[in-house]
Amino acid sequence: MPLDLGATVRLTAECRDPGDVLTDAATAVVTVTLPDGATATPAVTNPPAQTGKYHADYVTTQPGRHTVRWTFTGPVHTYTDVLDVRPEQPLAILSLKDAKQHLNLSLTDTSQDSEVMFWNNATTTAIEFFTGPVVVRTVTEDHSVGTVGALVLRRPPVLAVTAVEPLRGGGPSYDVNGLTVDGATGIVTLTAGGLLRGPLRMTYRAGRPVIAENISGAARIILQHLWRTQRPTRSGGLPGASDDYSVTEPIPGLGYAIPNRAVQLLNPDDQGPGFA
Structure with a gap:
C-alpha cells in the first residue's frame, strides 16, 4: 500500500545462494531510485542470528513511484521491488x-x-x-490557441487562474487579472475582448471548496x-x-x-x- 510522504519505510530482502538457501552475503547494497531519477543508498543491516535477512530504513522525500534494487555479492543475488508514496495533500473526498x-x-x-x-x-x-x-488542487496545462477568442481549461470546475506563461519566445503574455473565467465550464476569455494567442501554459486551481x-x-x-x-x-x-x-x-x-x-x-x- 502507498506510504505517506515523509514516512520511514523498512525495506527488506533475503540473500539466497544458487540452491535457494538463505546465506549471509559478503556485500549488500540497496539502491532506491526516486521519481525524479535521483538515487539513495540507505545503510543496510544484517541482524544477528538472522542468516541471509537484510533490512534498511529509508525516509521518503518525494511522492510517486520508487524502484528498490537490492544487490548482493558472495553469493551474487539481486532483488527488485517498488514502493509508492502519496503526495503531501492526498486527493481524498472522505477523511x-x-x-x-x-x-x-x-x-x-x-x-x-x-x-x-x-x-x-x-x-x-x-x-x-x-x-x-472535487478535492481542490493546482492544475497545469499547455494549450494551443489563436483562432478563437476563448480557451477551454480541461479540468473544471475552475476556482481561479493563477498563472499564464507563453511557451514560445516572444509570445504574448497575459495578466491573470485581465481574464474572465467561467468556473463551471472552464472557458477563459480576455475581459477587454480580443483573442488569446498561444501556445500558453495555464496554471489554475480546480475543485470544490464545499x-x-x-x-x-x-x-x-x-x-x-x-x-x-x-x-x-x-x-x-x-x-x-x-x-x-x-x-x-x-x-x-x-x-x-x-x-x-x-x-x-x-x-x-x-x-x-x-x-x-
Missing part, C-alpha cells in the same frame, strides 16, 4: 476517520488504515470521473462497495450478486465498479464522460 466510521471499523485499530486509505483514494478517482475535480452531501454520500456508497469486494465472504459488486450495493447494469466507462445508486446521487453534478 480517514469518516471512511472508517462508514465501514464500521474501530477508530483505535490502525491495522487496516493503509488499505482503507487506498480504497478511499480510489473512490475519489471514481467520483471525479463523473464530476470533474463538497455537497450528494457527492460525499456517493463517495460513502462507492467506498463501501469497493471495500466489500475485498472481503472474501462478501459478493461485492459482481454482476448478479445479492449484495445491496451490487450493480444491476454496467456504467459506461466504469463497468461494474460503481453502484448505480451512487451514480444517481451524482446526476446533478455530472460533468464527465460517464453519461455521454
Whole structure:
C-alpha cells in the first residue's frame, strides 16, 4: 500500500545462494531510485542470528513511484521491488476517520488504515470521473490557441487562474487579472475582448471548496462497495450478486465498479464522460 510522504519505510530482502538457501552475503547494497531519477543508498543491516535477512530504513522525500534494487555479492543475488508514496495533500473526498466510521471499523485499530486509505483514494478517482475535480488542487496545462477568442481549461470546475506563461519566445503574455473565467465550464476569455494567442501554459486551481452531501454520500456508497469486494465472504459488486450495493447494469466507462445508486446521487453534478 502507498506510504505517506515523509514516512520511514523498512525495506527488506533475503540473500539466497544458487540452491535457494538463505546465506549471509559478503556485500549488500540497496539502491532506491526516486521519481525524479535521483538515487539513495540507505545503510543496510544484517541482524544477528538472522542468516541471509537484510533490512534498511529509508525516509521518503518525494511522492510517486520508487524502484528498490537490492544487490548482493558472495553469493551474487539481486532483488527488485517498488514502493509508492502519496503526495503531501492526498486527493481524498472522505477523511480517514469518516471512511472508517462508514465501514464500521474501530477508530483505535490502525491495522487496516493503509488499505482503507487506498480504497478511499480510489473512490475519489471514481467520483471525479463523473464530476470533474472535487478535492481542490493546482492544475497545469499547455494549450494551443489563436483562432478563437476563448480557451477551454480541461479540468473544471475552475476556482481561479493563477498563472499564464507563453511557451514560445516572444509570445504574448497575459495578466491573470485581465481574464474572465467561467468556473463551471472552464472557458477563459480576455475581459477587454480580443483573442488569446498561444501556445500558453495555464496554471489554475480546480475543485470544490464545499463538497455537497450528494457527492460525499456517493463517495460513502462507492467506498463501501469497493471495500466489500475485498472481503472474501462478501459478493461485492459482481454482476448478479445479492449484495445491496451490487450493480444491476454496467456504467459506461466504469463497468461494474460503481453502484448505480451512487451514480444517481451524482446526476446533478455530472460533468464527465460517464453519461455521454
